[in-house]
Amino acid sequence: MTRMYEFAVTPAVTNIRRRGVEICEVAPDSLGAEMDLETGDRIIKVNGRVVRDYLDFRFQTAGETELVLEVRKKSGEDWEVELERAEGEDFGLGFEQIVPRQCANECIFCFCNGNPADARPSLFIKDEDVRLSFLYGNYTTLTSITEDETRRIVEQRLSPQYVSVHATDLDVRAYMLGIDKQRADISTKLARLLDAGIEVHAQVVLCPGINDKEILKKTIFDLAAEYPRITSVAIVPLGLTRYNTDARLTRVTPEFCREVIDQIVPIQEQLHSKLGTNFALLGDEIYLRAGRRIPARSHYGDYPQIEDGVGMVRSFANEFAALMRRLEREGWSSANNTAGTIFSGTLFAPVLGKMIDKMNARFGTRMIVEPLENSYFGGDVSVAGLLTGQDILQARERVAGEFVCIPKQMLKSDEAIMLDGMKLTEVSRVLGQPVHAVNLHELTTLLLSKN
Numbered sequence: 001m002t003r004m005y006e007f008a009v010t011p012a013v014t015n016i017r018r019r020g021v022e023i024c025e026v027a028p029d030s031l032g033a034e035m036d037l038e039t040g041d042r043i044i045k046v047n048g049r050v051v052r053d054y055l056d057f058r059f060q061t062a063g064e065t066e067l068v069l070e071v072r073k074k075s076g077e078d079w080e081v082e083l084e085r086a087e088g089e090d091f092g093l094g095f096e097q098i099v100p101r102q103c104a105n106e107c108i109f110c111f112c113n114g115n116p117a118d119a120r121p122s123l124f125i126k127d128e129d130v131r132l133s134f135l136y137g138n139y140t141t142l143t144s145i146t147e148d149e150t151r152r153i154v155e156q157r158l159s160p161q162y163v164s165v166h167a168t169d170l171d172v173r174a175y176m177l178g179i180d181k182q183r184a185d186i187s188t189k190l191a192r193l194l195d196a197g198i199e200v201h202a203q204v205v206l207c208p209g210i211n212d213k214e215i216l217k218k219t220i221f222d223l224a225a226e227y228p229r230i231t232s233v234a235i236v237p238l239g240l241t242r243y244n245t246d247a248r249l250t251r252v253t254p255e256f257c258r259e260v261i262d263q264i265v266p267i268q269e270q271l272h273s274k275l276g277t278n279f280a281l282l283g284d285e286i287y288l289r290a291g292r293r294i295p296a297r298s299h300y301g302d303y304p305q306i307e308d309g310v311g312m313v314r315s316f317a318n319e320f321a322a323l324m325r326r327l328e329r330e331g332w333s334s335a336n337n338t339a340g341t342i343f344s345g346t347l348f349a350p351v352l353g354k355m356i357d358k359m360n361a362r363f364g365t366r367m368i369v370e371p372l373e374n375s376y377f378g379g380d381v382s383v384a385g386l387l388t389g390q391d392i393l394q395a396r397e398r399v400a401g402e403f404v405c406i407p408k409q410m411l412k413s414d415e416a417i418m419l420d421g422m423k424l425t426e427v428s429r430v431l432g433q434p435v436h437a438v439n440l441h442e443l444t445t446l447l448l449s450k451n
């Protein structure tokens, strides 16, 4: 399952059955260029071992100084390239993206069911790929992992792995994943990974009335029994768009979030005194919806699942406070004229707004924070990563100042394009202002540079 917040992977579906891995970039004067490798060539084997993707290439070349590459040239010729390299010397090659494996589940809460029918095809990709889990922290359910993949994780140390557990009660897990109990049972597979020293981070998508209350408690304690092999469990709320009409699903309300916090706090205390870590961490959304304070920095340890929206707000708040102190120390001008608009998701905007208000009061900046409603997905979708270009344009009358900042998660990871296909340049042209897509760290850097 791809994180809700990202759409990081565009599959090269046309390459799905081709052998080897395609070279997409050769740096000038690199080892690759010296070997006359070109874009469009495919590396089929390294030292006689099959290469399926760039992870294989990385693994099979690691530590090797004498290499024989079998290459299928773009022209169709087959080459055998022998090379020697200094230890750790880079090849200067860029490769095609990994084509994700698709899942065979029918999760009742699958985000694909919440897409408008005309959404871009990449939003319908039900990826379930242990390689992407290792590379980008995407979650898998391990329900259809093959023997070959399991062996590969262990052999290539594709650790950590991010696993959507949802419930350790098998009836509930099977129900949630829309599969039979036998497939839902991943205990043997999980044990094999853990026994091999693969670190696992677990996730629970919390669905009211389905895997909450006692089921949630059991899940947390079952997983915590494997600590430190299972490092943490992130508990994130179900998100429903206006297109989710499945009667089995109940929307997450502020009241529900408050109940969850009240249930989890004593469990965290209990686990903390036993394990030295809170282990079960609630997603930021749960605190924001509940109207409760985000926990302190120490609550999150080393932020094991921050990319899943667990501790992101705390991390930013602390970073922002540090920035304010730094500006004070450096004597940042109190008559600063920086004026601009920061767009954010509706849940985070009030939190960010308070921080920016303090900055304005202290330094004389005229920054405003504007919440962006999600008109594309509707429902209770309030995270920044699912906002679209249309959402910004609909808010154009609220733009003030000389520049606009939007959350970087709104863009595709490798292209300045949004979920609805609108390009950043287009948005900038319509608004008549520079639009910067920034993460929270880059936002502070940008504000500093405007001084």
Ligand code: SF4
Binding pocket: 001, 002, 103, 104, 105, 106, 107, 109, 110, 111, 112, 125, 126, 127, 128, 141, 177
């Ligand atoms: S069906 Fe389940 S596992 Fe598959 S993509 Fe959807 S949510 Fe993820």
